[in-house]
Amino acid sequence: MDCPNAREEEEESEFLKQLKAEVLGLLGEEQSVAGASLVRVPLGGLPFTPILESLLDALGIKGTFASFEPLVKSCHDLSWVLKIPPPTPPGPGPGRWGVGAGSGYCPSQPLPPSLGGKVQGKIYECFSRSEKCSDFAQAMSQKLVVTLGEETSRSLRVPANWVAALTEVLRKVRPHTASCVFKSLIGGWTTSARMHEQIRLTCIFGCREQPDEIGHYFLCSPLWQIASQSLQVEAPLALAQRLCIEKPTPETARLLALVFSLYHFSKNRAKELGGATSVGPNAVQRIAFEAARALKITFN
Numbered sequence: 001m002d003c004p005n006a007r008e009e010e011e012e013s014e015f016l017k018q019l020k021a022e023v024l025g026l027l028g029e030e031q032s033v034a035g036a037s038l039v040r041v042p043l044g045g046l047p048f049t050p051i052l053e054s055l056l057d058a059l060g061i062k063g064t065f066a067s068f069e070p071l072v073k074s075c076h077d078l079s080w081v082l083k084i085p086p087p088t089p090p091g092p093g094p095g096r097w098g099v100g101a102g103s104g105y106c107p108s109q110p111l112p113p114s115l116g117g118k119v120q121g122k123i124y125e126c127f128s129r130s131e132k133c134s135d136f137a138q139a140m141s142q143k144l145v146v147t148l149g150e151e152t153s154r155s156l157r158v159p160a161n162w163v164a165a166l167t168e169v170l171r172k173v174r175p176h177t178a179s180c181v182f183k184s185l186i187g188g189w190t191t192s193a194r195m196h197e198q199i200r201l202t203c204i205f206g207c208r209e210q211p212d213e214i215g216h217y218f219l220c221s222p223l224w225q226i227a228s229q230s231l232q233v234e235a236p237l238a239l240a241q242r243l244c245i246e247k248p249t250p251e252t253a254r255l256l257a258l259v260f261s262l263y264h265f266s267k268n269r270a271k272e273l274g275g276a277t278s279v280g281p282n283a284v285q286r287i288a289f290e291a292a293r294a295l296k297i298t299f300n
């Protein structure tokens with residue numbers, strides 16, 4: 001018995017292998033020793049595995065996909081994924097994938113009932129296990145330590161259930177607002193310090209001798225003043241409240257989200273105009289002030 005799905009996969013695999021052979025043939029004597037030893041398509045000036053190699057790796061669950069093998073093995077329902085045998089020459093005899101073909105599992109055969117016919121969904125569920133936090137609250141606290149730095153983290157007091165309380169509040173605001181708050185807590189600001197930019201800026205809003213770092217912007221007076229004026233709310237003085245760690249409310253979540261957006265918008269706009277240093281802090285503040293009028297609508 002022949003299997004259309006397996007045949008398709010095999011044809012694709014054969015086509016990719018032929019393509020690779022052609023590519024390596026074209027290289028001729030230009031192939032490096034390192035490349036030749038690995039029998040791999042060389043990097044094309046980009047720091048990524050060539051697409052052709054990635055596709056072949058995916059089919060063979062090798063290379064960057066090798067880590068999926070134990071995951072697939074750990075999912076009882078998916079063990080058949082690894083049982084697809086290597087291609088055999090065509091000829092008479094029992095089908096390669098069907099009954100009598102040995103170890104092969106043919107996807108056209110009845111799938112394990114527990115899969116419920118949802119192969120892609122099950123594979124996604126299996127692979128996404130490695131990306132899930134076993135303890136989200138603890139992972140958030142650990143990320144926050146990195147964001148704030150050791151010194152601030154030691155002095156900042158947080159309620160025991162702060163992640164649960166925050167999650168509850170974030171359910172009441174727009175997903176974009178929640179995403180900006182989340183990015184702030186995990187340190188997802190593109191400051192010059194974080195992005196390892198060659199020119200380390202100082203606060204783009206003009207605070208003297210303050211670095212272009214997230215830790216400063218959580219306290220930056222001009223930035224928080226522009227955001228709070230725009231939303232017509234009072235900015236909390238306590239850092240824990242600004243970060244929605246303590247007594248979070250939809251208002252403080254929106255304020256932090258606006259602060260996050262204002263920083264990134266202003267910095268990018270200043271970059272278009274020649275950079276924050278040449279534009280100057282007064283102009284950057286004006287950019288932020290104007291932007292706040294438009295951006296606040298996206299958080300309401």
Ligand SMILES: [Zn+2]
Binds near residue numbers: 203204220221
């Ligand atoms: Zn500042």
